[in-house]
Amino acid sequence: EETMNEFRLEKKKSICKCPPDDFVFQGENGKPTKYTAIWKTKEAVLRKARLHHVRIHDLRHGMGSILLDNGIPLTAVAGTLGQVPATTAGVYGHALRRGKSIANLLSIKII
Numbered sequence: 001e002e003t004m005n006e007f008r009l010e011k012k013k014s015i016c017k018c019p020p021d022d023f024v025f026q027g028e029n030g031k032p033t034k035y036t037a038i039w040k041t042k043e044a045v046l047r048k049a050r051l052h053h054v055r056i057h058d059l060r061h062g063m064g065s066i067l068l069d070n071g072i073p074l075t076a077v078a079g080t081l082g083q084v085p086a087t088t089a090g091v092y093g094h095a096l097r098r099g100k101s102i103a104n105l106l107s108i109k110i111i
Helices: 002-015 035-048 056-069 074-081 085-091 093-097 101-110
Strands: none
Touching (some): 074 085
């Protein structure tokens, strides 16, 4: 049991190699932004774009697909998403195989 706990702890450390104050959504005071503020902002932006039922994960996945569709190198996209290239290739392989048509469609929808 102790070995498994050590393994889990090491796994967590390897996944997040960022310092504890390196938040994705950080306030001017350096502290993490409250979830409700992030959610309200996200909902307002999506409402304005006429997009409904979209999660932050969906936006992240869409961004990865759009970047790859537009020829951004796999290693750059993986780094942006905090992944290793093999993981990104597995998750976003569909984007690597298709052209820019989907990205163009999405950019038209967003604009």
